Amino acid sequence: MKLKSENLASKIRMHTLQMTSLGNSSHIGSILSIVDIISVLYEDTLKIFPTNPKNKLRDRFILSKGHAGAAVYAALAEKKFFPISNLAKHCSNGSYLSGHVSHIKVPGVEFSTGSLGHGLSVSCGIALNGKLEKKKYRVFALLSDGECDEGSNWEAILFASHHKLDNLTVIIDYNKLQSLESTHQTLELEPFVQKWKSFGWNVIEVDGHNHRKIKIALGKNKISKNKPTCIIAHTTKGKGVSFMENNTLWHYRSPQGDEFLSARSELLKNTRT
Amino acid sequence: MRDAFAKQLYNLAKKDKDVMFITGDLGYGVFESFARDFPKQYLNVGVAEQNMTGIAVGLGLEGKKVFTYSIANFATFRCLEQIRNDAAYHNVNLTIVCSGGGFTYGPLGMSHHATEDIAVMRSIPNIKVVVPSTAWETYHATKKLVNLDGVSYLRIEKGGIKKPPFKNVKYKIGKSLIYKKGSDVSIVVAGGIIEECFAAAKELENINIKCQIISMHTINPLDEQAIIKAAKKTKVLITVEEHNCNGGLGGAIAEVIARNNIDCQFDMVAINNKFSSIVGDQKYLRKEYGLDSKFIVSKIKKILKK
Numbered sequence: 001m002k003l004k005s006e007n008l009a010s011k012i013r014m015h016t017l018q019m020t021s022l023g024n025s026s027h028i029g030s031i032l033s034i035v036d037i038i039s040v041l042y043e044d045t046l047k048i049f050p051t052n053p054k055n056k057l058r059d060r061f062i063l064s065k066g067h068a069g070a071a072v073y074a075a076l077a078e079k080k081f082f083p084i085s086n087l088a089k090h091c092s093n094g095s096y097l098s099g100h101v102s103h104i105k106v107p108g109v110e111f112s113t114g115s116l117g118h119g120l121s122v123s124c125g126i127a128l129n130g131k132l133e134k135k136k137y138r139v140f141a142l143l144s145d146g147e148c149d150e151g152s153n154w155e156a157i158l159f160a161s162h163h164k165l166d167n168l169t170v171i172i173d174y175n176k177l178q179s180l181e182s183t184h185q186t187l188e189l190e191p192f193v194q195k196w197k198s199f200g201w202n203v204i205e206v207d208g209h210n211h212r213k214i215k216i217a218l219g220k221n222k223i224s225k226n227k228p229t230c231i232i233a234h235t236t237k238g239k240g241v242s243f244m245e246n247n248t249l250w251h252y253r254s255p256q257g258d259e260f261l262s263a264r265s266e267l268l269k270n271t272r273t
Numbered sequence: 274m275r276d277a278f279a280k281q282l283y284n285l286a287k288k289d290k291d292v293m294f295i296t297g298d299l300g301y302g303v304f305e306s307f308a309r310d311f312p313k314q315y316l317n318v319g320v321a322e323q324n325m326t327g328i329a330v331g332l333g334l335e336g337k338k339v340f341t342y343s344i345a346n347f348a349t350f351r352c353l354e355q356i357r358n359d360a361a362y363h364n365v366n367l368t369i370v371c372s373g374g375g376f377t378y379g380p381l382g383m384s385h386h387a388t389e390d391i392a393v394m395r396s397i398p399n400i401k402v403v404v405p406s407t408a409w410e411t412y413h414a415t416k417k418l419v420n421l422d423g424v425s426y427l428r429i430e431k432g433g434i435k436k437p438p439f440k441n442v443k444y445k446i447g448k449s450l451i452y453k454k455g456s457d458v459s460i461v462v463a464g465g466i467i468e469e470c471f472a473a474a475k476e477l478e479n480i481n482i483k484c485q486i487i488s489m490h491t492i493n494p495l496d497e498q499a500i501i502k503a504a505k506k507t508k509v510l511i512t513v514e515e516h517n518c519n520g521g522l523g524g525a526i527a528e529v530i531a532r533n534n535i536d537c538q539f540d541m542v543a544i545n546n547k548f549s550s551i552v553g554d555q556k557y558l559r560k561e562y563g564l565d566s567k568f569i570v571s572k573i574k575k576i577l578k579k
């Protein structure tokens with residue numbers, strides 16, 4: 001039996017393949033890398049209110065790696081924040097569905113990003129407010145690994161543990177690839193787990209494509225009192241389309257023609273099994 | 274001005290629990306009573322201005338009325354993209370305070386001279402740019418800004434006149450103030466450098482040149498009607514600012530004059546596209562970089578061919 005979140009993931013993969021093809025846009029590799037995480041978040045973890053997106057009780061989710069915004073748009077559409085038919089306008093002339101996630105006129109988008117290294121500080125501010133006002137909401141921020149090159153994150157990482165923001169959960173999409181090369185070749189992040197731990201965070205490692213395990217990692221009882229949580233999700237850039245996996249080409253290339261068709265048939269085959 | 278700001282901030286925080294003050298590890302001797310009396314509304318984020326701005330945005334999104342504070346360019350340039358993308362695009366209630374506009378921190382060197390900030394901040398949509406000319410203006414601007422939606426930039430210095438320009442005057446964001454009347458020349462100024470304008474006007478009076486002095490404390494949104502009126506009335510208008518000549522107060526006013534086809538003689542007193550590598554106190558540096566009363570006098574005399 002497939003999980004509901006796994007079904008959602010199949011749909012998001014297909015939507016985003018079509019969106020990046022129709023919109024002639026980049027980043028399908030970065031998008032496919034986080035589809036499983038996004039699906040578990042929207043299916044199981046996040047408290048959301050599609051008919052009243054700004055409901056104060058909602059959990060706050062910020063996609064800091066804004067270049068994968070299509071995955072969030074597709075999840076929001078599937079969750080009925082807006083019509084699925086809107087997705088076809090992604091990256092087209094006159095559209096608000098920009099290549100990097102934007103909140104203007106897109107119900108359900110918590111925060112606009114696109115310049116890497118911004119989402120975590122803002123998430124910390126929201127989490128701090130939750131603490132000050134004794135609010136129940138949780139705050140989630142999804143970052144890419146290359147994004148951790150940005151120094152601003154490390155300011156926020158210090159801040160979150162200093163202020164004991166245990167209502168904050170960061171998820172790192174650790175696919176080990178960035179724009180041009182691997183993180184190892186570009187700017188080594190290892191020992192990554194130890195880095196977060198030494199900054200005072202509760203760290204969980206997880207297979208970022210295993211829905212059951214992601215769900216457990218995101219669950220409330222994995223929170224450690226007085227510590228922010230960092231989930232390091234081991235992922236594959238381009239996950240789900242074999243010729244896109246682990247290939248920086250698909251950071252940029254838009255799926256067109258035969259490449260689009262063969263990606264689609266692979267996704268369709270996987271949906272059925 | 275800084276004390277006026279601190280005093281008003283204290284009053285505001287006392288009345289409104291949503292007012293929060295965030296500093297980037299600066300303000301020794303100025304905010305201790307605030308921190309003591311309102312610990313839940315005070316935050317020192319450390320020397321981390323990008324994070325400071327992000328935190329402020331997060332709090333602002335949740336309904337807080339936030340001030341961020343640092344000196345010179347740290348609260349602006351160091352985190353400019355956070356100001357643009359996170360604060361202004363999301364239109365949160367945030368007042369960015371630069372303590373030490375222009376050459377306030379003269380002896381500390383160019384890193385601590387805020388001399389391009391007005392131009393940069395006014396180039397971003399959704400940001401109100403406020404440069405008080407007196408302590409009195411600072412006090413009132415602080416109160417007005419906290420209750421306006423969106424992002425503001427408040428550039429303050431030390432010292433400054435504590436009295437209003439005249440009795441029963443009301444301070445309004447976006448409404449310039451006439452500090453002195455005169456029919457020959459309009460001097461439009463923003464910042465504590467207004468004191469150089471007073472001195473210049475006095476000297477010019479001796480040779481029968483009458484200047485009006487207008488404090489254009491809000492540079493965005495600009496009081497266009499007052500500019501047009503002044504330019505038409507005196508036919509000679511000069512701007513004075515402790516800032517580089519590109520895109521600041523002078524630039525903003527030149528745009529208004531050009532766009533409205535106003536027939537007048539216009540010039541600006543500003544730093545002549547230079548870095549301030551020579552140090553000294555504020556007064557000294559005004560002289561060094563051609564911004565003091567003597568320079569203003571000679572510029573006006575030249576225009577009037579006197």
Ligand SMILES: Cc1ncc(C[n+]2csc(CCOP(=O)(O)OP(=O)(O)O)c2C)c(N)n1
Nearest residue numbers: 030067114115116144145146147177178179
């Ligand atoms: C501040 C900033 N610099 C550069 C970029 C351009 N850019 C977009 S994605 C990316 C890196 C991609 O690698 P990673 O962050 O690991 O994300 P992934 O593709 O794995 O999702 C870069 C450099 C940006 N968006 N923001």
